[in-house]
Amino acid sequence: MKRLIILILNLFVIIMASSCKSTNENKSNDLKVEVVETSRNGHQLTKIDSFNTVEPKAIITLNPQKTFQTFTGFGGAFTESSAYLLNQLSPANRKKIIDAYFADSGAKYSLMRTHMNSCDFSLSQYSYAPVEGDKNLKHFSIKEDQPDLIPMIKDAMAASENGFKLFASPWTAPPWMKTNNDWVGGKLKPEYYDTWALFFSKYVDAYKAEGINLWGFTVENEPHGNGNNWESMHYTPEEMTKFVREHLGPKLEKDGKGYLKILGYDQNRAGLKEWVDVMYKNEANAKYFDGTAVHWYESTYKIFAEDLQYAHNKAPDKYLIETEACVDAQVPVWQEDDWYWRKEATDWGWDWAPEDQKYLHPKYRPVYRYARDIIGCMNNWVDGWVDWNMVLDRQGGPNWFKNWCVAPVIVDPDQDEVYFTPLYYTMAHFSRYVRPGAKRIDFESTDKDLQVTAATNPDGNHIAIVFNPSQEEKVFKLQLGELTKTISISPQAIQTINIAN
Known part of the structure; x- marks a missing residue:
């Protein structure tokens, strides 16, 4: 009997050891x-x-x-609208938003955009060179950026442990440099190509004097225009390439600013092939272009994977960055998270698209559009993805043209309230965890x-x-x-x- 008990105990020990070994092996796997x-x-x-x-x-x-590609970063844009709103909030809520985007505990944005001169998400139309005929830009001044925009950028820099790359985009040259003498539409007059290149160089110096270093530029926001609605200036691929090849690139190089990145195009992906064919046609054209910028508009759901791959293959050693995206033509929904997941939340494009293109603009869920586009871009050689406004109010502004849009963070400055929409958390899934230099x-x-x-x-x-x-x-x-x-x-x-x- 004693032997039987010992045998049973030994058997139990063996079984337990085997079980533990199996469990440990599973854990080790x-x-x-x-x-x-x-x-x-x-x-x-x-x-x-x-x-x-x-x-x-x-x-x-x-x-x-x-x-595959090495990632440059993820982030959003400093706009006058966002910066103005931050100045209307309590110091605690201003800090809460800045930290949520830039602190190590937040989304850790690493690639940022801002606008040169005014854009639709400004309080009014303005230029840093308002004096007509000032070809040498003796009256150049960034005073319009000093109350709101520059303090926001500086606060973000202070909150960011690892820093971020900042690039700037002009919506238009001052009207006096343009063929139509207007903020909207028109082209840059050839006699002002050198002056406009000087404008970029002076902007770098002015921001550096404020303690802000630029990483680069896009040459022009939406060179096809925007339907003649707000600030714009038109280029053909050949015109932009000529400006960069013969004026902007050489000017920055001459002024010791050749380190600055120049990104061409900066509009929707449907026109991408035509632009990269010209930009990278030969060594002379490609010399000063460091990469290509694209937006996500023109389609609600299509990634334009073939176009992105085509652009990469044309210049595999250059940047390919998505520089603007937002839920546009939409007043934000306040403190209702489920709206951002809802099947028929918004229908951007439906009211203006031609009948044969309406299928490209179905009702859509905002969170889905963000997640789908960022993943699709990453899987098709895009190395940076930049959202548009970081902060807007309950109307979707302020915006001098009343071009209302949605931002990841919505505020009510009158009540000093802040709403982090699901779009903020969606962006953070990428920006916080896929760091610059990741492959x-x-x-x-x-x-x-x-x-x-x-x-x-x-x-x-x-x-x-x-x-x-x-x-x-x-x-x-x-x-x-x-x-x-x-x-x-x-x-x-x-x-x-x-x-x-």
């Missing part, structure tokens, strides 16, 4: 991950520690040995409903971003080499998965 999720059911960059344990139906396999990596996904992208950060950590637009929870196995992790993602949700190296 687990990827170490940190997961944050934003979802329609209320998650806001919420850390997820437990997952559905059902057998996964899909596999996402990461292949960090195969890399996009290869992946495979067996679930075509899930939209996926992946990158390896400079610190060696791998990042996977998964968007689930379906109305059901998805369970998938994430695989990296021999290591795996079963992860569940909520219905209508976006996740960022940080995999420690």
Whole structure:
């Protein structure tokens, strides 16, 4: 009997040891991950520690040995409208918003845009060179930027632990330099090409005197124009290329500013092929162009993947940056998160698009449009993605033209209230976790409903971003080499998965 008891105890020890060994082996095969999720059911960059344990139906396999573009950054734009609104808030709420975008605890924006001279998201129309015929720009002044715009940029710089790259875009030259002597439309007169190039150089000096260093420029915001609505100036691809090749590039180089990046085009992707064909036609044309800028307008859902790939292949060693996107022609919805996930939230383009193009502008969910576009851009060689206004009011302004739009953060300055919309959290899934210098990596996904992208950060950590637009929870196995992790993602949700190296 005693022997039987000993035998049973020994057998129990063996079974337990085997079980522990199996458990330890399973644990050793687990990827170490940190997961944050934003979802329609209320998650806001919420850390997820437990997952559905059902057998996964899909596999996402990461292949960090195969890399693509290096990311420049993610961010938004400093506009006079946003800066003015921040100055109407209490110091505590101003700091709350700045920190949410730039602090290490926030979205950590790393690539930023601003406007030279006024734009539609200004309080009025103005130019830094208001004196007609001032070809040497003796009266050049950025005084209009000093009350609001410059303090906002400086506060962002102070809050940002790792800093950010800042580029500027003109909407128009001062009217006296243009063929139609107007803020809207027209072209730059050939006799003012040198003056306009000098304008860029003086802008760099003026901002440097304020303690703000520029990273670069786009040559012109929306050179096709904007329907003759607000500030604009037209170029053909040949005209812009000539201006850069013979005036802007040489001027910046002569003034010791050759380090500044020059991005051409800066409008919708549908016209991209025509522009890069001219910009990169030969070495002389391409010399001063450091890259190409694009916007997301013209279609609600189409990424224009072929056009982006074409642009990359034309100049694989140059930048390809998405420089403006927003939910436009829309008054923001105040403190109603679900609106941003709703199927028929907004219908940008429907009221003006020709009948044969209305199919490109269906009703859409704002969160879906952001997540889908950023992932699609990342997977098609875009190396930077920049949102438009960071802060707007409950009307979607201020905007001198009344061109109302939505921003990730909406404020009510009269009540000193701040609303972080789901678009803020969507942007942060990318900007906070995919850092400058990260490289996009290869992946495979067996679930075509899930939209996926992946990158390896400079610190060696791998990042996977998964968007689930379906109305059901998805369970998938994430695989990296021999290591795996079963992860569940909520219905209508976006996740960022940080995999420690």
